Amino acid sequence: MEFRTLHAEELDKWFDHCMIVFNKGQHSNSFRQRFINAFYNDPWKDINNIFVSVDGDKIASTVRLLKRQVYILGKRVSMRGIASVSTKVEYRGRGLSSQLLKMAIERMQENGIQISMLFSSLYKHYGKLGWKKNALYYKVIDRGSLKDALYNVRPIDPVKDMNLIYDIYIQFSSKFNGTVVRADNQLYWSTRLKKDNWWVAENKSNNIVGYMRTSSTEGKIQVLEFGSAECINTSSNSVFDGMINKICSMSGITGYDVVFPAAIATKREIKRIEHRDSIMIKLVTPFEIEGKSIDSTEKLIDTMNCGKNPGVDSRFLFWDTDKF
Incomplete structure (x- = not known):
């Protein structure tokens, strides 16, 4: 061999x-x-x-x-x-x-x-070589009502909207830990934006203020990716809530739960928190960041979660769009 x-x-x-x-x-x-x-x-x-x-x-x-x-x-x-x-x-x-x-x-x-990530349920197999499990949690809310729909929502135009979506992605996703740096690579962006169920939200001035990708499976609306021009350091995100309302209405979907990464803020009542799957993470080469020494996988995972409860308010996030 x-x-x-x-x-x-x-x-x-x-x-x-x-x-x-x-x-x-x-x-x-x-x-x-x-x-x-x-x-x-x-x-x-x-x-x-x-x-x-x-x-x-x-x-x-x-x-x-x-x-x-x-x-x-x-x-x-x-x-x-x-x-x-x-x-x-x-x-x-x-x-x-x-x-x-x-x-x-x-x-x-x-x-x-510096680090390595993988998606697998073979935790013991990869654990022997140093990867450790970091659970991924999701919030579940009701779809809401149209009266809260403050934005015009339309399907994305992959060519016209790409640069604006890219800017929002950096502004929003870079505030979390674990999100992929996509840079301005046209191939990476264009191949992903060609997929179905991408939406943008426009305000009354017709400016794009958010975007979202969704899927509908097993009685649920799954949010695969989201970005907002709003400040994320608030307890709510009106763009997120407004987009969910409008997308459900446009799709003719009623009675479905909406499922999305727990790190995303909402002003809606949360029905429950679900543990759907896990990502495995490994520190490869120790490094320092913001004055903090990352010299073990445990410290790496703790830093990526910001030391908070991953099921409620973790800052860890990895979009489905980037899964491998």
């Missing part, structure tokens, strides 16, 4: 591997296309960040590092996401993915990367 990075001529074989493993052994061109799109639509892609174990001419297992930065206390911190971790059924139980993860950690350490 050979452990190394992927060769350029093996990229199609890698797409095949991801399709087979994640689609439970079934061939599917549409499923394969997801991995093709994810790779080519990533402006920071690097084939040298794809680690593989190879048995002859067959890819047995793989791990991919995603190059990102995230905001912590308003500062940019280098981060590498762990993605596409997969091993063919016949090679499982041999520790192949663990070996590849160790290679990925060494690469991050060599490059002075």
Whole structure:
């Protein structure tokens, strides 16, 4: 078994591997296309960040590092996401993915990367290599009534609105900890804004004051992303509440709960707090930020939550739009 990075001529074989493993052994061109799109639509892609174990001419297992930065206390911190971790059924139980993860950690350490994040329910597996769980919580409210709809809400225009949305994203999301630094990369923004259910809110002067992306599943409206030009250091956010009202009305949705990250403020009565899933975080290279030494993963997570109750008023936030 050979452990190394992927060769350029093996990229199609890698797409095949991801399709087979994640689609439970079934061939599917549409499923394969997801991995093709994810790779080519990533402006920071690097084939040298794809680690593989190879048995002859067959890819047995793989791990991919995603190059990102995230905001912590308003500062940019280098981060590498762990993605596409997969091993063919016949090679499982041999520790192949663990070996590849160790290679990925060494690469991050060599490059002075500060933190790493991943999404998985295999907490024990990744915990052995230093990643720790940070629970993600969501508020649940009623959809509200039209009488509170103070803004004109319309579908987003990906070309016309992009620069304004980008400005609001920086103003709003940089105040939280864990949000991805998207910069002004047109490829990253444009591929995401082409997806469905993006909305903007305009005030009476026709100025964009907020934006939102939603999905409707299982009797719930899920807020996948939100940004507001309002100050976030208040206990309420009229743009958020107003957009939810109008979007529900425009979609013809009634009786649904609205679910959104607990870090987002609302003046609505909160029905309950839900623990939906978790993100795993690892300190790779110790660093200082705002005079605070971050020398352990525990300190990192505590700093990202601002030492507060993550189920109520944590400052940690990671948008669904950026999940990998």
